[in-house]
Amino acid sequence: MLLAFDWTQLAQQIVIGLSSGGVFATLAVALVLIYRSTGVVNFAQGEMAMFSTFIAWSLVHHGLSYWAAFFLTVAISFFGGVGIERVVIKPVERAPVLTVVIVTLGLFFLVNGAARWIWSPEVRSLPNAFSTRPIDVAGVAFSIQDLGTIAVSLGAVGLLWLFFRFTKLGLASRAAAVNPEASRLVGVRVSWMLALGWGLAAAMGAVSGMLTAPALASFDQNLMQPVLLYAFAGAVLGGLDSPLGAVVGSLLLGVLINLIGTYVDWVGTDLRLPVALAVILGVLLVKPTGLFGRAEVVRV
Amino acid sequence: MRRGLGIAVWALTAVAVLALYLLAPHLVSDFHSRDLAQAGVFFIAIVGLNILTGYTGQISLGHGALMAVGGYTTAALAVHEHWRDVWTIPLAGIAAGVVGFLIGLPALRLSGIYLALATFAFAVAMPSLLKKFSGLTGGGQGLRLLEQAPLQVTGLSGTVTVFGHSTTQNHFLYYLTWGIGLVAFVIAWLIVRGRLGRTFRAVRDSEVAAASVGIDLARTKTLAFAISGVYAGVAGALFAIQAEIVNPLSFTFLLSILLLVGAVVGGLGSLPGMVVGAFFVEYVPDLSTHVSSKPGVPDFIYGAAIILVMILLPTGAGGLLRRVARPLTTRLYLRP
């Protein structure tokens, strides 16, 4: 017996890793969307996603099915994101970047506090998005939940890609992110493109939250904090200015963390995150702008 | 004549500050002296952070972790080596300075938001690391000075006698903290106004330009990290002394966030503004709980306060100070 390696387990762990990676990926794309157009990392993205998840919970609580609540929540979150940008971010549009970062930190506290105020801190749960039966693919048992999560995450990201690539608004949004001055000169309302970016980011965050919650037996207002950290790590790994990088980085990260957790003994659950962060740091030292990031050409 | 006027203004300010420092605890209740002392801890850490972020342009979201290094150094020395708590302060500062230097090394390759996130990662990882090395750090329980090293705690009996004067423990903590704070402020002031400060600012404003005039970027950045680390370490030590306990939950990433908020609200690039920043971070969360203690409401108010302050004063209190002070100071220096 030369190789008694358990390929089945490897395949299963990879799929599980991709599933959690998919959840980070949607949040990571949200982070990149906002970073690309404003140079600001939205530290409140996770809390906004958590808020969306609670909205979904309320909708389900009032009788909607999971999927009906899902789509409605995504729509509500989109408008919420636009609203937040117009009310909170627009006033500091021209302020230094760190000021805006502090505003997002303030938003972090505000949204978290609001969620705890509106919905008391008791634990709740969301019904499962997919059935919990395992499914047999090529003789290996996978969970439908994991496969479904991967499908929905990639689907959401895919729809976003289609929007940016093939619609006029998507084109204008991309242009506004890359060169706002020139975009104004062709008539693009750059300020509203920023709002659109925040709306789309909030929608993606909502997807992330609604995929995270059902997998847990119960959740509370701290639901998205670890996810946000992994999303940061995934986005940084892939390169903060590249949505594709965010997705690839997050998927890789998800698989990596899961494999390390499975195969390396001394890494208990407590050390998973630091190990992941150490890996990220390692990558950054070699490629300071991430795997897919473009090196910033600074004109002097 | 004008110059004399300028010097007089400075002297007057210094005397006023000194008077305020000496008298403040007697103007508030004994209990509030401890709050003031806590504000002093934030003040020291934020001044250090300002040197790094405001003057050298390196963003750090990891200074809470550096405070942890200082705090745990103090606690460990007191508990394991039986040092008196106050004498541990310099060593705590140095330890954190060294760690700061080490963090500064990746900073040479990373910049901007990547640096911020890398330091944030450090802050996030710190509680886990503290729990892991439990032999030294007491693991999840932390180190409790009152139980494990009562002889090392100054003022355990309730009064402290210094140079023949005896004061309450709270007053002592206040004087200790803000005394060190004032000294730290003066040192920072001297650094910032001197050649090193100009070097820092050159790196902040344009690394390429700085390098082209011969500034060693690596040395400058790591030095800034180290100096701000020392400040954070001293602050952490004072925190440990005040709280008489350290555990991983005292030093989560929230602390790092708080420090950066304090630095920006105070005004990056303005040292006096840091007082405002420290008080903001110390008192606003507290006041929010007074408004309502229903779950979530204090955080909501705190978040709203931060946002409002940033919208109204994008350059922080220091920015406002500069705008207000400019006409005053230019008048001092204008020729008739």
Place this chain on the structure above:
Amino acid sequence: MTARYGPVTALHGVSLSVGEGEAVAVLGANGAGKTTTLRAISGAVRRSGRIAFAGQSIARSSPEATARAGIAHVPEGRGTLTDLTVRENLRLGAYTRRDRAAIKEDEARVFGYFPRLRERRDQRAGTLSGGEQQMLALARALMLRPRLLLLDEPSLGLAPTVVGEIFRIVGELNEREGLAVLVVEQNAALALEASARAYVLEVGKVAIEGESAALRRDESVRRSYLGY
């Protein structure tokens, strides 16, 4: 109009006019305020004063609104959207328009003027040479179907043959399609040949104005203001 960059006033009361279908040049040394003039018109810089376009005031219009009014501004440094493809840049030029069929026609027409762009239509704009990027910027402006074209230093950093081609095309557009053009140029000789009237700016004010042909002939003007 006057224009400021923060506390620094760049234009101290500049008055000029462009008639329908007219080609006008703005000349002057570096720092005279030529670029600022164009930016003041399109609204990219803080300005005050009276600015009217086709009878309507645009003194309070943002750059987006000025574009919608029919003024296309090709900025200094071209402002090509380097991450987008050539085609995407052109499509963006027509952002404010809704007439799908006409936009397609214009795209074909623009490729007719700039065959090299058609060759590279799916390439990223950042991979184009300087001259091609200038053509792209010009083409993108044309996709707006503007009534007035603001051209800022089209010759900057380009080889003389390329510059010649660009001015030839601009001239064609002006004559054949009646497109009004306001061109800012450091290369006075070229600009005077391509325009009907010209203004010479000095330190934020109009120093001389007149017919281009006359200015070209006037030796003293050439020597003191235009450097040749």
